[in-house]
Amino acid sequence: MPDAAAKIEIACTVNGEPRRFRAWPMERLLDVLRRELALTGTKEGCGEGECGACSVLLDGALVNSCLLPVAQVAGCEIRTIEGLADNSEQLAAIQDAFIACGGAQCGICTPGMILAAYSLLERHPQPTDAEIRADLSGNLCRCTGYTKIFESVVRACQSRSAAP
Amino acid sequence: MPRKEGREKVTGRARYTDDLTFPDLLYGVTVRSEVPRGRIRKIEFGPGIPWDEFTVVTARNIPGENCVFLIEHDQPLLADAVVNHPEEAIVLLAHPDPYLLEEARRAVRIQIEPLPAIFTLEDSLSRKQVIWGVDNVFKTYDVHKGDVDAAFARADCVIVEAEYRTGAQEQLYIEPNAMIAVANPHDGVTVWGSLQCPFYVHKALVAMFGLPVEKIRVVQAETGGGFGGKEEYPSMIAGHAALLAWKSGRPVKIVYDRAEDMAATTKRHPSRTRHRTAVTRDGKLVAMDIDFALDGGAYATLSSVVLSRGTLHAAGPYFCPNVRIQSRVVATNAPPHGAFRGFGAPQSIFALERHMDRVAQAVGLSPQEFRRRNFISQGHTLATGQVIREAVDMARLLDRALRESDYAAKRQRFALENPTQRLKKGIGFATFFHGAGFTGSGETTLASIVEAEATPAGRVRILTANTEMGQGTNTIFGQIAADALGIDYDQIEIAQPDTAAVPNSGPTVASRTAMVVGKLVETAALGLKHELTSAGFLAADYSSDDFARACSRFIEARGPLRSRSQYQTPPGLHWDDATYSGDAYRAYAWAAYVAEVTVDTATFETHVDEFVAVQEVGKVIHPVLAAGQIEGGIAQGIGFALTENVVWQNGRMANGQMTNYIMPTSADLPRIRVFFEETPYEFGPGGAKGIGELPLDGAAPAILNAIENALNISLREIPATADRLMEAFEKADAAKSTEPARPRA
Numbered sequence: 001m002p003d004a005a006a007k008i009e010i011a012c013t014v015n016g017e018p019r020r021f022r023a024w025p026m027e028r029l030l031d032v033l034r035r036e037l038a039l040t041g042t043k044e045g046c047g048e049g050e051c052g053a054c055s056v057l058l059d060g061a062l063v064n065s066c067l068l069p070v071a072q073v074a075g076c077e078i079r080t081i082e083g084l085a086d087n088s089e090q091l092a093a094i095q096d097a098f099i100a101c102g103g104a105q106c107g108i109c110t111p112g113m114i115l116a117a118y119s120l121l122e123r124h125p126q127p128t129d130a131e132i133r134a135d136l137s138g139n140l141c142r143c144t145g146y147t148k149i150f151e152s153v154v155r156a157c158q159s160r161s162a163a164p
Numbered sequence: 165m166p167r168k169e170g171r172e173k174v175t176g177r178a179r180y181t182d183d184l185t186f187p188d189l190l191y192g193v194t195v196r197s198e199v200p201r202g203r204i205r206k207i208e209f210g211p212g213i214p215w216d217e218f219t220v221v222t223a224r225n226i227p228g229e230n231c232v233f234l235i236e237h238d239q240p241l242l243a244d245a246v247v248n249h250p251e252e253a254i255v256l257l258a259h260p261d262p263y264l265l266e267e268a269r270r271a272v273r274i275q276i277e278p279l280p281a282i283f284t285l286e287d288s289l290s291r292k293q294v295i296w297g298v299d300n301v302f303k304t305y306d307v308h309k310g311d312v313d314a315a316f317a318r319a320d321c322v323i324v325e326a327e328y329r330t331g332a333q334e335q336l337y338i339e340p341n342a343m344i345a346v347a348n349p350h351d352g353v354t355v356w357g358s359l360q361c362p363f364y365v366h367k368a369l370v371a372m373f374g375l376p377v378e379k380i381r382v383v384q385a386e387t388g389g390g391f392g393g394k395e396e397y398p399s400m401i402a403g404h405a406a407l408l409a410w411k412s413g414r415p416v417k418i419v420y421d422r423a424e425d426m427a428a429t430t431k432r433h434p435s436r437t438r439h440r441t442a443v444t445r446d447g448k449l450v451a452m453d454i455d456f457a458l459d460g461g462a463y464a465t466l467s468s469v470v471l472s473r474g475t476l477h478a479a480g481p482y483f484c485p486n487v488r489i490q491s492r493v494v495a496t497n498a499p500p501h502g503a504f505r506g507f508g509a510p511q512s513i514f515a516l517e518r519h520m521d522r523v524a525q526a527v528g529l530s531p532q533e534f535r536r537r538n539f540i541s542q543g544h545t546l547a548t549g550q551v552i553r554e555a556v557d558m559a560r561l562l563d564r565a566l567r568e569s570d571y572a573a574k575r576q577r578f579a580l581e582n583p584t585q586r587l588k589k590g591i592g593f594a595t596f597f598h599g600a601g602f603t604g605s606g607e608t609t610l611a612s613i614v615e616a617e618a619t620p621a622g623r624v625r626i627l628t629a630n631t632e633m634g635q636g637t638n639t640i641f642g643q644i645a646a647d648a649l650g651i652d653y654d655q656i657e658i659a660q661p662d663t664a665a666v667p668n669s670g671p672t673v674a675s676r677t678a679m680v681v682g683k684l685v686e687t688a689a690l691g692l693k694h695e696l697t698s699a700g701f702l703a704a705d706y707s708s709d710d711f712a713r714a715c716s717r718f719i720e721a722r723g724p725l726r727s728r729s730q731y732q733t734p735p736g737l738h739w740d741d742a743t744y745s746g747d748a749y750r751a752y753a754w755a756a757y758v759a760e761v762t763v764d765t766a767t768f769e770t771h772v773d774e775f776v777a778v779q780e781v782g783k784v785i786h787p788v789l790a791a792g793q794i795e796g797g798i799a800q801g802i803g804f805a806l807t808e809n810v811v812w813q814n815g816r817m818a819n820g821q822m823t824n825y826i827m828p829t830s831a832d833l834p835r836i837r838v839f840f841e842e843t844p845y846e847f848g849p850g851g852a853k854g855i856g857e858l859p860l861d862g863a864a865p866a867i868l869n870a871i872e873n874a875l876n877i878s879l880r881e882i883p884a885t886a887d888r889l890m891e892a893f894e895k896a897d898a899a900k901s902t903e904p905a906r907p908r909a
Contacts, residue, residue, distance in 0.1 A: 040183035041176020050822035081176035106634025107173030108388025137831035145799030
């Protein structure tokens with residue numbers, strides 16, 4: 001079991017909803033999201049912070065949930081892929097763009113990649129090609145060669161700026 | 165056409181194996197050998213673990229055969245008396261608490277008396293130790309055309325010889341292997357998993373459990389990449405999960421972590437190719453003598469077939485009257501090497517396309533002019549004697565690739581600028597082909613079946629065993645069926661690959677899904693239409709809604725509406741396994757790739773700056789997906805060429821982490837520009853040929869040819885890591901300083 005004697009109670013906000021659960025303090029946020037909260041959209045690719053498949057937004061910042069002891073998220077706001085779209089009918093612009101441009105192939109890096117792209121567009125609504133490349137370089141994709149992912153990001157900026 | 169399962173994937177709702185849960189689920193782990201070869205003496209279960217809570221499985225608990233059924237039946241599901249490679253599975257454990265399970269795994273001590281082991285191709289070929297069969301050789305092939313020895317005796321030829329090597333490469337799908345099993349003597353065995361070939365797993369489980377075929381069911385869950393890495397190995401994991409489930413009576417989930425996946429599962433075969441080529445002084449190929457060797461690892465697995473494809477691609481898309489290809493794959497005490505996109509062809513094509521540049525140099529021709537003089541064309545024969553029936557125009561592909569990449573101007577500019585620069589630039593290319601579908605008579609033997617059925621709501625369901633793992637199977641099958649029937653794409657459903665529900669349409673490998681199975685989808689879909697029209701439910705002219713109504717009315721009046729198609733060999737194809745001659749592949753994709761690189765002569769890091777990929781793959785079914793296949797394959801090829809270095813220590817991968825096994829990130833890759841020339845292929849759906857593996861073949865030789873252009877050194881081994889490049893550069897520099905200065909070619 002994870003290194004700590006007893007489970008503790010942790011309260012945080014997940015996808016806009018207040019949540020309370022008991023967990024080992026050193027348990028990985030990734031495992032708690034997947035096992036305790038049944039939010040399986042967050043994926044494990046490497047378990048060592050290299051691939052970014054487990055990316056989530058923690059108080060708006062992109063983090064690897066496989067490296068984060070859950071004790072550290074007490075009082076924080078967490079957003080996972082399940083919380084990105086307003087509802088299942090209306091996808092976020094970046095999600096639509098991934099479908100339209102072929103940004104998702106096998107789909108396993110996609111939740112993390114979409115959150116990384118979303119986070120980039122929040123900080124830089126009109127990123128340059130170099131900014132896109134640099135910003136997404138913490139999220140590995142083995143299928144696409146990234147070209148279709150860059151196209152997805154560009155399309156999302158266009159549709160975001162065209163939106164009323 | 166949007167990807168069929170795209171919405172699920174972008175919202176995180178797609179369910180991969182590790183996302184599935186079952187009541188009373190146990191987790192399973194594998195205890196593995198730490199030595200490369202030896203006799204198992206004792207298995208001890210250490211103190212401090214409540215062992216009575218655990219399900220423990222060893223070879224003795226296997227109800228059927230202790231063997232992973234594939235081609236040879238040499239690989240055990242669990243090692244019993246001996247181990248033949250590091251990480252070989254010996255004991256399985258299951259427990260509800262994954263944390264306690266990991267502690268237990270570490271508490272198992274396996275005493276193994278070591279036996280001498282071998283780790284290199286050379287040691288295996290020289291039989292330093294015989295570790296497999298009588299001579300370590302899994303398989304050999306001999307391809308002969310013309311009279312090679314007589315040709316080499318000709319006085320008017322230049323002879324060029326060299327040796328080339330490629331390293332192992334990890335598939336590195338981002339979803340590690342995963343499997344869930346439910347198994348008991350009453351219901352049989354059902355597994356859900358991340359896998360490419362449901363019927364391979366099915367066949368293996370039948371033998372492992374000694375059960376009738378209908379008692380075994382294999383279901384593919386959403387699969388997070390495969391690239392060949394989930395072709396054969398999932399049979400092993402399915403067997404392990406099923407054994408634990410069988411013994412415990414509870415569902416068992418085995419999910420490999422990244423380190424285990426990299427250490428224990430298959431990789432691309434390391435290779436050594438020796439070329440000896442006779443060429444006339446004006447640059448016509450006279451004879452090619454090719455010796456191709458692969459390191460297969462400890463068990464036969466798919467090595468014979470990988471060797472076959474590598475052998476059949478070794479002489480490339482060139483016409484040469486005299487060819488001899490002798491090949492073999494041999495055993496070493498490493499985990500078995502296996503399927504990886506390209507399947508032997510990237511290895512032999514790397515060697516050939518590096519060598520073609522070398523031969524061009526030897527006769528004083530530019531690489532492009534030398535190739536133009538030797539390209540295969542319609543009516544010519546390949547090394548196997550296969551007559552090329554299609555209208556192939558390699559020179560046109562090459563010219564377009566050179567034009568799109570501004571090759572000539574760049575070659576000139578780099579030659580002027582490089583001598584004074586620390587950052588040296590180079591541009592190079594490769595021209596190549598890739599055969600689609602199973603080799604020789606393979607497709608005829610497979611005799612794949614596809615079904616289409618109409619639903620009462622008037623939709624069409626396509627039933628195949630071919631898996632979606634990112635490449636777009638669901639989408640193109642939907643598109644092919646919709647086009648064949650002239651109805652909306654959204655009216656087509658794709659059944660989940662489940663051996664209890666779908667026919668065996670063969671494995672999802674060998675660039676066969678679009679061309680071979682896609683054609684069966686087209687035929688099966690047309691069968692529905694034929695049934696409806698001939699029974700008078702559908703007029704000649706109809707809308708999507710008419711079609712749906714006709715299906716509903718048919719089912720109401722007559723019951724189920726189904727159609728089935730089975731593979732038919734196109735006319736005029738012949739293959740002889742005994743002489744390894746004839747039509748090796750039904751169709752080939754043809755390509756010319758250009759890479760532009762910068763090498764930093766302080767750090768010896770290579771960056772690929774531009775990449776142009778021109779190919780002819782028949783008619784393109786889905787331009788976005790097709791380009792995605794090419795771009796993704798090239799990205800893997802760039803890794804293969806430069807950074808993906810498996811470091812071996814006594815048969816074990818020493819850098820089995822994403823931190824130190826370096827695949828390309830978004831910051832490392834160039835803009836990849838993809839161009840298609842479309843020549844319809846008569847026997848493919850809508851004129852399509854296979855595409856998936858092609859891009860892996862051309863990237864590495866194009867990049868190494870570009871590096872040679874940048875540094876004027878001839879590296880013949882990949883990956884071209886910084887240290888390898890530095891060593892070669894310094895060696896060349898030292899040699900140059902002892903020679904008088906001469907102008908650069």
